Amino acid sequence: MNFSYLFDPEHWELGVPGGFPQLILSHLGYSALGLLLGVIIALPVGLYIGHTGRGSFLAINAGNAGRSLPTLGLLMLMVTLLGLGLLPVLIALTVLVVPPILTSTYAGMRAVDHGVVDAAKGMGMRPLQVLFRVEFPMALPVIMGGFRSAALQVIATATVAASVGLGGLGRLLIDGLAVNDYSRVLAGAVVVAVLAVALDLILALVQRWVVSPGLSGRRVRRATAAT
Amino acid sequence: MSRIRMVGAAVTGIALALSLAACGADEDPLAQETGAASSGGAVTVGSANFAESELLAEIYSQALESKGVEVKRSFNIGARELYLKALNDGSIDLLPEYNGALLAALSTGGAPEGVSKPEDVLGALKKVLPAGTEVLEQSTAEDKDTLTVTAETAAKHSLKTIEDLKAVAGQLTIGAGPEWGERYQGLKGLKEVYGVEFKEFKPLDAGGPLTVNALKGGQIDVANIFSTDSSIVTNKFVVLEDPKSLYLAENIIPLIRTEAKNDTVAGALNAVSAKLTTENLTSYLAQVQVDKKDTATVAKAFLTENGLV
Numbered sequence: 001m002n003f004s005y006l007f008d009p010e011h012w013e014l015g016v017p018g019g020f021p022q023l024i025l026s027h028l029g030y031s032a033l034g035l036l037l038g039v040i041i042a043l044p045v046g047l048y049i050g051h052t053g054r055g056s057f058l059a060i061n062a063g064n065a066g067r068s069l070p071t072l073g074l075l076m077l078m079v080t081l082l083g084l085g086l087l088p089v090l091i092a093l094t095v096l097v098v099p100p101i102l103t104s105t106y107a108g109m110r111a112v113d114h115g116v117v118d119a120a121k122g123m124g125m126r127p128l129q130v131l132f133r134v135e136f137p138m139a140l141p142v143i144m145g146g147f148r149s150a151a152l153q154v155i156a157t158a159t160v161a162a163s164v165g166l167g168g169l170g171r172l173l174i175d176g177l178a179v180n181d182y183s184r185v186l187a188g189a190v191v192v193a194v195l196a197v198a199l200d201l202i203l204a205l206v207q208r209w210v211v212s213p214g215l216s217g218r219r220v221r222r223a224t225a226a227t
Numbered sequence: 228m229s230r231i232r233m234v235g236a237a238v239t240g241i242a243l244a245l246s247l248a249a250c251g252a253d254e255d256p257l258a259q260e261t262g263a264a265s266s267g268g269a270v271t272v273g274s275a276n277f278a279e280s281e282l283l284a285e286i287y288s289q290a291l292e293s294k295g296v297e298v299k300r301s302f303n304i305g306a307r308e309l310y311l312k313a314l315n316d317g318s319i320d321l322l323p324e325y326n327g328a329l330l331a332a333l334s335t336g337g338a339p340e341g342v343s344k345p346e347d348v349l350g351a352l353k354k355v356l357p358a359g360t361e362v363l364e365q366s367t368a369e370d371k372d373t374l375t376v377t378a379e380t381a382a383k384h385s386l387k388t389i390e391d392l393k394a395v396a397g398q399l400t401i402g403a404g405p406e407w408g409e410r411y412q413g414l415k416g417l418k419e420v421y422g423v424e425f426k427e428f429k430p431l432d433a434g435g436p437l438t439v440n441a442l443k444g445g446q447i448d449v450a451n452i453f454s455t456d457s458s459i460v461t462n463k464f465v466v467l468e469d470p471k472s473l474y475l476a477e478n479i480i481p482l483i484r485t486e487a488k489n490d491t492v493a494g495a496l497n498a499v500s501a502k503l504t505t506e507n508l509t510s511y512l513a514q515v516q517v518d519k520k521d522t523a524t525v526a527k528a529f530l531t532e533n534g535l536v
Contacts (some may be wrong), residue, residue, distance in 0.1 A: 079437065082443040085255070164437065165402065165429040175430065178405040180308040 006187035013223075020191060027195070030086075030158045034093030035151060041094065050139065051131050052071035052111020059106045066099035071157050071217035080162050089161045095159055097150040104146020108139030119197075129132065138210050144207040148200055154198040159188070169195070244453045269297040272293045278522075279370060279434045279455060279512050282448035283323035285526035290495045290516055293536040294330050296386050309315050315357055320487035322497075326352050327475030328367055328372065329482065333357070344473040345369075349480070358466065361488065363496050365480035366503035370455040372412060372434075372474045375465045380448055381465040383496040385467030390469040392423045392449070402441050403451035412474060413451075420473045425449070436515075455505065459512035479503055502533040512525060 005011065014021050049059045049124050078088035112135045120134040162170025172188025175181075207218070250304055270291060274284035278509065288298045302317050304310040313319045324346045331354040332337045340477040342351045356362065362509050374399055382386070384395045392399070407413035417423045429446070433446055434453040441449040443462055452466075454458060454477075459466060479497045511529050514520045530536040 084431075084437070084441050084446040110309075142535070162430070165431045165441070171405075171430070175405045175408065178306045178308065178430075179409050180312055 002183050003186065003190075005172075005181070005183040006190055010064055011187075020187075023167060023169050023171055024191065024195065025160075026166070027155070027170075027192075030089060030093060030161050030166070030168055031151070031154045033090055034154050034158070035097055035147075037090060038097030038101055038150060038154075038159060039147070041172075042098045043105055046102045046105025046143075047109060047131065047136065050106045051127075051135060053110075053140050056106065056110075058103055059102055063099040063103040063106075064121075071096050072160050072163065075160050075164060084165055086166065088164065089158075091167060092160065093154055097154050100146045100147075100150040100153070101143070104149075105139065105143050108142030108146075109135055111142060114137045115173040138215060141207070141211050141215060144203070145212065147209070148203045151203055152196050152200055155199055156192060191192060236287075242441055260364060269299050270321055270492060271299040271301050271319045272374075273304050273313060273322040274302040275307065275310055275322070275396065275433070275437055276305050277453070278454060279508070280523050282512060282515055282526060285347050285522045286499055286529055287321060287323060287481060287496060289523070289526050290499050290535055291444035291477055291492060293530070294491050294495045296492060296495070306404060308406055308410070311357075314360060314482065314484065321483045321492075322482060324362070324482040325370060325477040326362075326480050327477045328357065328412060328473065328481075331416075331528050332410070336411065338475055345474050345476040345478045348476045348478070359485055361483060361485055363481040363483060363488075363493055364498035365478040365498045368455075368479045368503040368505045368508045369477050370453050370479065370505070370508065371453050371469075371477040372457075373452055373469075374417075375442065375450050375452045375459060375464045376467065377445075377449060378463045378465055381467075386467060387463070388470050389417070389421050389423065389473070390470060392467065393421060396423045396425045396449075399425055399448040400427040400429055400446075401433045401449040401451070402429040402438050404438075405430035407451060416473045420471050454510045455512055457509060457517055461517070479508070497536055499530075502535060507533075 010016070011019050013019055016022065046059065049055045073086055074095060075092040078091050082088050082091075088098065116134060117130060118140065120130045125133065157170050159170030161168045161175055162174045169188050169192050172184050172191070175186060176184030248395070270480065272284050272288045272291075274280040284300070286304055288300055289297050291295055301313075310319070310322060311332070326345065327338065327343075327459070330342070330348055330352040330491045333352070338348075339351055342348055345365065346368075349362070352362065374388055374392070380399075385392070386392060386395075401414075403413065408430060409415070411419075414425070414428060417425075428439070431441060431447075434451060434456060438447070438450050439452060439462075441447045442464065449467075450464075452464070454466065458464070475476070477499070481500065483492070483496075507529070511525050514525045514528075515522055527536075
């Protein structure tokens with residue numbers, strides 16, 4: 001049990017098959033694709049349900065059911081049905097990220113002050129304007145929270161790709177265990193953890209940047225000075 | 228909303244408590260437990276992570292139990308690289324092995340030259356066994372690693388032996404357990420002995436359903452499947468011949484820690500080895516893999532039908 005695999009410079013060279021840069025890249029690739037698909041599916045549905053209030057039963061229950069699905073089990077099921085390849089992994093990861101994004105979008109939308117929505121309507125905003133210029137920006141902190149937790153989960157879980165012959169950092173875990181090389185397993189675990197934390201920090205910065213200062217309470221002085 | 232949050236908090240709390248409790252109860256999984264596990268008279272039987280190994284381990288276990296030996300089961304440990312370590316540190320006392328693969332794993336740079344017959348393999352194997360372990364009598368039942376292709380692939384590239392792969396391997400993908408990437412009786416030996424280098428290696432499972440299905444579905448072109456696997460016949464797969472004997476005789480043989488061996492144990496296991504043949508192993512294994520019967524039931528049937536219990 002040691003860090004020799006992790007700190008061996010040979011494993012950090014660019015373009016080496018099975019080296020850290022290549023594994024991290026493929027790992028981030030699976031995670032990003034899963035997140036992208038998750039956002040494409042969950043965000044519009046969450047916005048619709050939150051805006052109209054229709055189907056909230058569906059959102060909560062689908063969210064909870066999705067959370068309880070074990071990703072590895074789902075992945076094996078998909079591989080049995082579809083064969084090997086990227087698709088089963090993407091489906092499993094998408095199912096993983098949809099619930100947090102969906103429920104946070106719904107919850108964020110529901111938490112928007114009704115008075116503000118009424119005021120927007122009173123000012124003559126059309127429904128889509130209310131949605132995108134009032135409700136969505138106000139719900140964004142909560143939505144970003146859900147997105148961040150989805151990103152964290154998907155980075156940690158994308159290791160399952162290696163169990164069905166794909167790459168990613170899971171390779172270090174699976175291969176290391178198969179050939180009794182615990183140093184490699186440790187390296188994989190450490191890199192996954194660091195990657196997850198680093199990504200969360202980056203997303204925290206993104207959140208600061210996209211959320212309106214009027215909501216987060218930053219730069220209030222400039223805002224008041226402007227009025 | 229607050230209600231949901233409260234329920235959520237409660238669930239999180241319980242989950243956290245459970246996981247903490249689990250942590251507390253667990254010992255360091257990597258800690259060395261030299262000899263401690265094998266004390267107290269019980270024989271701990273281990274197995275590799277594929278169906279046949281588990282079936283054989285279950286047959287050994289039940290054969291021992293019928294002679295009044297206390298047995299602990301620790302099956303599905305992993306690949307050879309992993310379970311040999313468990314045997315060496317005393318976490319397990321006994322497991323079913325394959326003489327040729329074990330010899331290749333224990334000798335540096337692959338098995339010694341000119342050794343391919345069962346008796347020669349056994350002789351060579353006895354010289355390299357780790358201290359404190361020994362093998363009992365080997366059975367005539369053999370299960371080899373094979374390189375297997377579909378009938379279409381074989382026809383397309385006119386493949387009969389592993390040598391024929393040399394010219395076309397650059398366009399083909401091979402699937403096997405992840406350990407194959409690094410062990411001698413895997414990609415290393417194929418390159419050294421046959422000069423065969425594949426376009427891509429897909430790490431899947433050791434002759435398990437992932438590999439078989441990937442070969443069937445065409446996601447891999449060549450698969451490492453075990454010769455006793457009934458899926459070879461069912462799917463009309465073609466097993467490539469191995470003229471240079473990269474894969475040696477692979478007789479099934481019990482590997483045991485010397486301190487766990489006594490006359491009762493050896494007698495029971497040797498009786499099993501005497502009855503095991505490639506044919507009956509293949510058919511009992513098919514009951515597990517194809518008919519999806521419980522390993523324990525099939526093991527019991529084997530012992531009863533061969534008059535061992």
